[in-house]
Structure formats: C-alpha cells, structure tokens
Amino acid sequence: MAVNLQIPDASDIHAVEGVEIGVAEAGIRKANRRDLTVFRLAPGTSVAGVFTRNRFRAAPVQVCEAHLATSGPIRALVINTGNANAGTGESGLAKARETCTALGALLDIPAEQVLPFSTGVILEPLPMDRLTAGLPAAIADLKAANWETAAHGIMTTDTLPKIVSRKVQIEGRTVTLTGISKGAGMIRPNMATMLGFLATDAGVAPALLQSLVREIADVSFNRITVDGDTSTNDSFVVMATGASGVQVQATTDAAYAPLREALASAATELAQKIVRDAEGATKFITIRVDEAGTQDEALKVAYAIAHSPLVKTAFFASDPNLGRILCAVGYAGIDDLDVTGTRLWLDDVLVAAEGGRHPDYQEADGQRVMKQAEITVRVALGRGTCRETVYTCDFSHEYVTINADYRS
Amino acid sequence: MAVNLQIPDASDIHAVEGVEIGVAEAGIRKANRRDLTVFRLAPGTSVAGVFTRNRFRAAPVQVCEAHLATSGPIRALVINTGNANAGTGESGLAKARETCTALGALLDIPAEQVLPFSTGVILEPLPMDRLTAGLPAAIADLKAANWETAAHGIMTTDTLPKIVSRKVQIEGRTVTLTGISKGAGMIRPNMATMLGFLATDAGVAPALLQSLVREIADVSFNRITVDGDTSTNDSFVVMATGASGVQVQATTDAAYAPLREALASAATELAQKIVRDAEGATKFITIRVDEAGTQDEALKVAYAIAHSPLVKTAFFASDPNLGRILCAVGYAGIDDLDVTGTRLWLDDVLVAAEGGRHPDYQEADGQRVMKQAEITVRVALGRGTCRETVYTCDFSHEYVTINADYRS
Numbered sequence: 001m002a003v004n005l006q007i008p009d010a011s012d013i014h015a016v017e018g019v020e021i022g023v024a025e026a027g028i029r030k031a032n033r034r035d036l037t038v039f040r041l042a043p044g045t046s047v048a049g050v051f052t053r054n055r056f057r058a059a060p061v062q063v064c065e066a067h068l069a070t071s072g073p074i075r076a077l078v079i080n081t082g083n084a085n086a087g088t089g090e091s092g093l094a095k096a097r098e099t100c101t102a103l104g105a106l107l108d109i110p111a112e113q114v115l116p117f118s119t120g121v122i123l124e125p126l127p128m129d130r131l132t133a134g135l136p137a138a139i140a141d142l143k144a145a146n147w148e149t150a151a152h153g154i155m156t157t158d159t160l161p162k163i164v165s166r167k168v169q170i171e172g173r174t175v176t177l178t179g180i181s182k183g184a185g186m187i188r189p190n191m192a193t194m195l196g197f198l199a200t201d202a203g204v205a206p207a208l209l210q211s212l213v214r215e216i217a218d219v220s221f222n223r224i225t226v227d228g229d230t231s232t233n234d235s236f237v238v239m240a241t242g243a244s245g246v247q248v249q250a251t252t253d254a255a256y257a258p259l260r261e262a263l264a265s266a267a268t269e270l271a272q273k274i275v276r277d278a279e280g281a282t283k284f285i286t287i288r289v290d291e292a293g294t295q296d297e298a299l300k301v302a303y304a305i306a307h308s309p310l311v312k313t314a315f316f317a318s319d320p321n322l323g324r325i326l327c328a329v330g331y332a333g334i335d336d337l338d339v340t341g342t343r344l345w346l347d348d349v350l351v352a353a354e355g356g357r358h359p360d361y362q363e364a365d366g367q368r369v370m371k372q373a374e375i376t377v378r379v380a381l382g383r384g385t386c387r388e389t390v391y392t393c394d395f396s397h398e399y400v401t402i403n404a405d406y407r408s
Numbered sequence: 409m410a411v412n413l414q415i416p417d418a419s420d421i422h423a424v425e426g427v428e429i430g431v432a433e434a435g436i437r438k439a440n441r442r443d444l445t446v447f448r449l450a451p452g453t454s455v456a457g458v459f460t461r462n463r464f465r466a467a468p469v470q471v472c473e474a475h476l477a478t479s480g481p482i483r484a485l486v487i488n489t490g491n492a493n494a495g496t497g498e499s500g501l502a503k504a505r506e507t508c509t510a511l512g513a514l515l516d517i518p519a520e521q522v523l524p525f526s527t528g529v530i531l532e533p534l535p536m537d538r539l540t541a542g543l544p545a546a547i548a549d550l551k552a553a554n555w556e557t558a559a560h561g562i563m564t565t566d567t568l569p570k571i572v573s574r575k576v577q578i579e580g581r582t583v584t585l586t587g588i589s590k591g592a593g594m595i596r597p598n599m600a601t602m603l604g605f606l607a608t609d610a611g612v613a614p615a616l617l618q619s620l621v622r623e624i625a626d627v628s629f630n631r632i633t634v635d636g637d638t639s640t641n642d643s644f645v646v647m648a649t650g651a652s653g654v655q656v657q658a659t660t661d662a663a664y665a666p667l668r669e670a671l672a673s674a675a676t677e678l679a680q681k682i683v684r685d686a687e688g689a690t691k692f693i694t695i696r697v698d699e700a701g702t703q704d705e706a707l708k709v710a711y712a713i714a715h716s717p718l719v720k721t722a723f724f725a726s727d728p729n730l731g732r733i734l735c736a737v738g739y740a741g742i743d744d745l746d747v748t749g750t751r752l753w754l755d756d757v758l759v760a761a762e763g764g765r766h767p768d769y770q771e772a773d774g775q776r777v778m779k780q781a782e783i784t785v786r787v788a789l790g791r792g793t794c795r796e797t798v799y800t801c802d803f804s805h806e807y808v809t810i811n812a813d814y815r816s
Contacts, residue, residue: 086735323532
C-alpha cells in the first residue's frame with residue numbers, strides 16, 4: 001500500500017549512455033527472485049559514494065570505501081539481495097573481496113575497479129557459491145535499457161520498484177539522469193540510505209563528484225526515516241559518464257549549479273520513494289521545522305516527531321491526537337526551549353501557539369487534514385532562522401506484521 | 409497481556425501510618441471510572457519529587473515544582489486521570505492552581521500544601537467543574553487501607569494495577585514501604601515516570617529526601633522505556649511519614665543505607681511493573697550493557713536497542729533476527745566504537761564476538777531464548793568498566809491497536 005508512489009512509463013525511463021545493467025536470479029536466499037544485479041560503466045566514468053555511519057558497517061561497505069579510496073577508476077558494481085553480509089567479521093570481508101575478484105575476472109578488469117553491495121538479513125554467512133554461479137547470467141543480460149529490471153533486482157521488502165529518470169538542458173545540451181533506490185525498513189540513513197544508484201551522462205571531475213554526492217545525500221537520503229534504524233549497509237552512489245558532452249571540473253563552472261540542482265532533485269525523489277513504499281506505510285508525512293537556532297536543533301525536533309511511535313500511530317489512525325506532537329517537541333533535547341514561543345501547524349491549520357492549544361483550533365480542522373494521504377507538520381520554534389525538512393511515514397499494523405515475519 | 413505482573417494479595421498490601429487515600433468517580437473523561445484520587449498526609453511527613461524534563465511540562469508538574477520549592481510542608485496530593493492538563497497554556501496553569509485551592513479549602517490547608525497530578529490526553533482543556541465536584545466524595549473515602557483502590561484510580565491504558573508493599577527491619581524497628589505506579593505508553597521517563605507514588609513510615613529530613621528521590625529515580629523509573637516517548641506529565645513522589653520511629657537526617661546515619669536500598673528496590677519494582685504492563689507487551693526485556701567507557705555510552709547503546717522498532721518486533725515474533733541488535737549497537741552514537749571488541753549474549757547464549765557471528769552460535773539456541781517471556785540482552789563493549797541496565801518490552805500489533813484507538 002505505497003503512498004502515491006509513481007512508477008514511470010517505460011518510455012519515460014531513459015538509458016544513460018555509458019551505463020549497462022544486467023540482472024540474474026542467483027537464488028541467494030530464495031529461488032526464482034531477481035537478486036543479483038551488475039552495472040558495467042564505460043571508461044572515463046566518475047563514481048563517488050557515501051556510506052552508512054553505523055559502526056557495524058557491512059563487509060561490502062568497507063570494500064567499497066577501500067576501492068573508492070584507491071582513486072583508480074570504478075568500472076563495475078555488483079549488488080545482491082537476500083543477505084546483507086553484515087555482522088560477518090573477517091570471513092564476510094573476504095567474501096566481499098572475492099565477489100569483486102570473480103566479477104573482475106569475468107569483465108577483464110582488476111578487482112579494485114568493482115564496488116560490491118549487499119542487502120538482506122544481517123548476521124548470516126553470504127552463500128558465495130550461489131552468488132558467483134549467478135554472475136555469468138547477469139553479465140549476459142547487460143544492456144543500457146535495463147533500469148526498470150534493475151530497480152526490481154535490488155528490492156527486498158519493497159513492494160514497488162523505485163526509479164527516477166529525467167532529461168534536463170544544461171549549456172544547450174541534453175543531460176540525462178536516471179537512478180534507482182531500494183529500502184522500506186531499517187531506514188534512517190546517516191550519510192546515505194540503504195541502496196541508491198544515480199547515473200548521469202554529464203561528466204564530473206572525481207574529487208568534485210565526491211563532495212557533490214555528500215551534499216546531495218544531505219538533502220535527500222539523509223532526510224528520510226521510517227523507523228529510526230540506521231542500516232549497516234546504507235550506500236548511495238552517483239555515476240557520471242560524461243557521454244552527454246557536458247563536463248564539470250569545478251564548482252565555478254557554469255554547468256555546476258544546474259547539474260547539482262538536477263542531481264539533488266532526482267536524489268530527493270528517489271529518497272522520498274523509499275518513504276512512500278515504507279513497510280506498512282499508509283501516509284507520507286513531511287515534517288518541517290522553522291525558526292530553529294541551529295540546523296542541529298531543527299533536526300533534533302524533526303526526528304523526535306518522526307520517530308515517535310505515538311505520533312506515527314496517531315497518523316495511522318487519522319486521529320488528530322496532536323498533543324503527542326507537542327510532547328515530542330518537548331523531549332527533543334533542546335534544554336532551554338521556551339515552549340511559549342512554539343507554534344504547530346498541520347498543513348494550513350494552526351493547532352498550538354503560546355505553549356498551548358490555539359483558541360481558534362477546531363478538532364474538525366485537524367481531523368480533515370489527518371485523513372489525507374500526504375500531510376505536512378510544521379513547527380516554528382521562535383529561536384532563529386534555521387530550517388530543516390524530514391520525510392517519514394505512519395506506523396501501522398502492517399509494519400509489525402512485516403517485521404515480525406521478515407525471516408520466515 | 410501483562411508479562412508476569414504480580415498483584416499482591418490484599419493481606420500483603422500494608423498501610424503506611426500517616427497516609428490516607430480516597431478515590432472517587434468524577435467523570436473527568438468517561439463515566440463510571442475511578443478517576444480522582446486524593447492522598448492526605450499526616451503533619452511531619454516529608455515529601456519530595458522528581459518530574460519530567462520534557463519542555464512541554466504539564467501545568468500540574470509546574471505547580472508541583474512551585475509548591476515543593478516553597479519548602480513548606482506538603483499535606484495532600486490530588487490525581488486525576490482522563491486529562492493530562494498539558495499543552496494547555498496559562499488557562500491550564502490556572503486550573504491546576506484552582507484544583508489545589510479547592511482541595512485545600514475542603515481539607516483546611518493552604519493551596520501551597522497540595523500537589524496536583526494529571527494524566528490522560530494532552531491538548532484538551534481540563535473539565536474543572538467535574539473535578540471539583542468529585543473532591544468531596546474522594547475525601548469522604550479517605551482511609552489508610554485504600555492503596556489497591558488508589559492503584560486502580562490512577563490507571564489509564566494500564567490493564568492491571570501496580571503496587572509494591574513490603575516491611576523491612578531497620579535499626580530493630582519495622583519500616584513499611586508501599587507504593588503505586590501507572591503508565592503503559594508514552595514511557596521513556598527522564599527524571600521520573602508517568603506517575604509513581606511511594607510512601608514509607610520512616611522519617612527523612614526534607615532536603616535529604618529530595619536528593620534521595622533523584623538517586624532512586626535514576627536506578628528505577630529513569631531506566632525503563634516502552635516507546636521512547638518522554639511524557640509531559642512524568643512525576644515520581646516519595647512520602648516519608650516518620651511514624652515508624654526510624655528517622656534519617658543525614659547520609660551518614662546508620663539507617664540511611666538500608667532505607668535507601670529498600671526505597672530503590674521498591675521503586676525499581678514499581679517501574680518494572682510499568683514495563684510488564686506496557687501497551688501490547690508480550691515480553692519483558694532486560695538490556696544490560698557492560699564494559700562501556702562511560703555511563704552515557706552504556707545508556708546510549710542500551711536505549712538504541714530498547715527503542716529499535718526492528719529489535720522490538722523481532723522479540724514479539726520470537727525471531728532470533730539478532731543482526732538487528734548489532735545494527736542498533738552500531739548506530740547508537742559511539743563514533744569510535746571498534747566493533748571487533750563487542751560481544752552479544754542472549755541470556756547465556758554467546759551470539760556474536762569479534763565483529764561477527766560467533767562460530768559456536770546455533771540458531772536453535774537463540775530460538776530457545778527468544779521464546780521466553782523474560783529475556784536478558786547483554787552487550788559488552790570492551791571499552792571500560794561502566795555498566796547500565798535498562799528495562800523494556802517488545803512491540804506488538806496490540807501497541808498499534810491501542811495507540812491508534814486511544815481517544816476513540
């Protein structure tokens with residue numbers, strides 16, 4: 001029951017010149033599932049990524065960081081579902097490296113030019129034999145027009161594939177951006193989210209791409225949360241092939257700002273799709289905090305609201321039990337918050353001001369907004385000019401069902 | 409479906425000399441419910457309390473703090489359910505004061521000698537007329553043997569009353585301790601919890617009682633969590649009548665240590681009862697973090713595990729999906745955590761060590777422990793000698809049902 005999650009028509013999903021994708025059924029955890037995806041990138045492609053800050057970083061995350069740090073080119077990505085290869089110690093690391101070696105041998109590139117990604121159950125050994133046995137089929141499937149298949153290939157508890165694709169004009173040339181993401185639970189990205197892959201045929205100097213991907217993650221994947229659980233495997237990767245002829249070498253280049261805007265917009269849409277398809281979600285909630293003294297303050301308040309099980313179940317019930325939102329603002333961790341300066345809106349409805357319920361607030365108005373599938377909560381703190389926005393969802397029976405049954 | 413929540417036999421609930429309690433049905437929110445409770449305390453009783461650190465402190469919490477700060481005696485408590493009188497601004501404050509004035513007039517004591525408490529829905533005006541109309545019936549009911557009735561009188565979504573009562577020998581005299589608590593959701597006390605009242609016939613100097621109540625709260629009510637939501641109304645109050653003849657004036661007195669231990673033990677049991685009766689709880693989980701570098705580190709890890717919806721739903725399902733616990737340890741906020749020094753036990757079963765699954769760990773062993781109603785998670789961080797213990801519960805369909813329906 002995803003919330004207004006659009007899947008583009010096949011004709012609106014644009015291939016990115018320089019990127020080929022192949023998908024196979026390797027039977028990593030269950031049979032008859034597309035669970036193995038390979039990206040092959042043309043020479044000259046810049047690749048940068050950001051990864052989870054969870055201290056239990058999965059083995060593939062550690063290998064990705066090591067391979068990106070070599071400053072050599074990245075020519076391929078390999079993604080498996082069904083097993084996270086996290087909490088697997090030294091043997092898990094060896095398997096992530098072995099995956100790169102196996103794919104490198106088949107594509108005739110060094111192992112260091114491959115980035116590995118895994119998603120699925122934590123604390124289980126990765127079945128290497130099935131993974132490597134599946135690689136030839138994925139390679140045989142490599143083609144530019146495979147984005148929708150890849151969006152399916154990286155799904156776990158996702159109910160729908162997540163794809164954005166658009167063409168923008170930059171410096172008189174057409175630049176294509178196409179990306180996919182996955183994730184529905186264990187979502188509170190810290191640097192990046194579960195898995196997000198965004199490609200463009202603009203060219204970007206590698207060092208610049210690395211700073212750009214961090215900036216973009218901070219307005220997109222790092223601003224969504226489903227359950228507050230920062231995964232061990234979060235990875236967000238941007239690939240810039242340069243095939244469009246548009247090249248960005250420095251932030252002062254004319255093409256930089258429009259490309260940054262286009263990438264950030266595409267990444268935000270990919271991130272929001274994860275919330276729209278969050279486990280059990282029936283509502284898409286935007287939480288905007290204004291008038292904070294610092295960005296950190298704004299984020300604390302936004303996440304306190306976004307993570308409150310009481311707020312989330314009230315949204316699920318369409319119950320304007322809005323004192324729960326004030327309560328979350330109050331415990332968000334701003335020790336010197338003067339609540340008399342705080343105001344709360346639900347969409348356009350002013351609910352509370354001066355530390356209490358606003359005299360004009362009518363329950364019927366709150367009820368009207370709560371019944372919507374998309375709701376904006378706005379809190380003004382009266383402390384400054386900083387502002388942050390976080391995207392989340394409600395908390396339903398279905399979330400419990402999915403997470404109580406995930407492994408069975 | 410409370411988890412091993414014992415209700416003492418009536419013969420094991422001991423009155424505390426100097427404390428009388430009366431309960432009435434005032435119809436605050438719903439008819440035919442005991443929703444108004446009055447405590448009358450004998451002259452010479454010391455009273456101290458700790459209250460929520462939520463910045464949206466409820467009106468009665470603010471009035472309690474003001475009245476305790478007068479350093480005059482406290483002679484009465486008045487507690488209503490059905491309405492939290494929180495998020496109610498200036499008019500809510502006036503109503504909390506008016507409640508004290510009304511009860512004071514009936515008991516012939518100044519308003520400043522009354523402490524008011526409210527629990528229920530936030531952001532709704534307190535129906536003063538019904539509350540004051542109910543006071544005479546509560547006063548008519550005042551008697552020493554009313555603890556069990558009072559435990560019912562302060563319940564909201566609680567399914568069972570919460571009472572501890574015991575007699576201990578101190579300095580050759582018998583000292584009685586009896587207390588009640590309530591709370592099942594919006595539970596992550598910060599200073600104290602929803603409502604806890606603990607009385608003893610030992611005598612304690614007022615200033616000493618205030619420092620004692622803080623210490624006790626920090627090992628009892630401040631170590632439980634249900635959903636991470638710190639309420640606007642948390643209050644924990646200790647009353648020491650002195651009627652037993654045991655008197656404590658300073659921490660160096662011989663009676664201090666045994667009395668502190670007895671109070672802390674009773675408060676911990678009262679606090680644990682809240683977790684045992686938590687909304688939808690089917691399991692009682694003890695989370696112990698050892699070998700932390702600081703207490704704060706230990707608490708961060710314990711609460712990250714205790715608040716993870718993924719961990720809590722796995723407990724509900726009795727599913728040993730224990731990678732979710734490692735994941736929570738990893739995102740708890742210890743930036744320099746070396747996961748290779750971390751170990752995880754489920755009761756006596758060693759699950760993970762050296763950053764991954766322990767080679768001897770068998771899923772069947774994890775499964776055996778997960779099926780129990782009471783489970784201890786133990787994490788050793790390998791960083792120092794600090795230790796903390798937090799008590800929580802699982803996360804079930806029933807929690808969603810209760811909180812989606814709470815106001816209807």
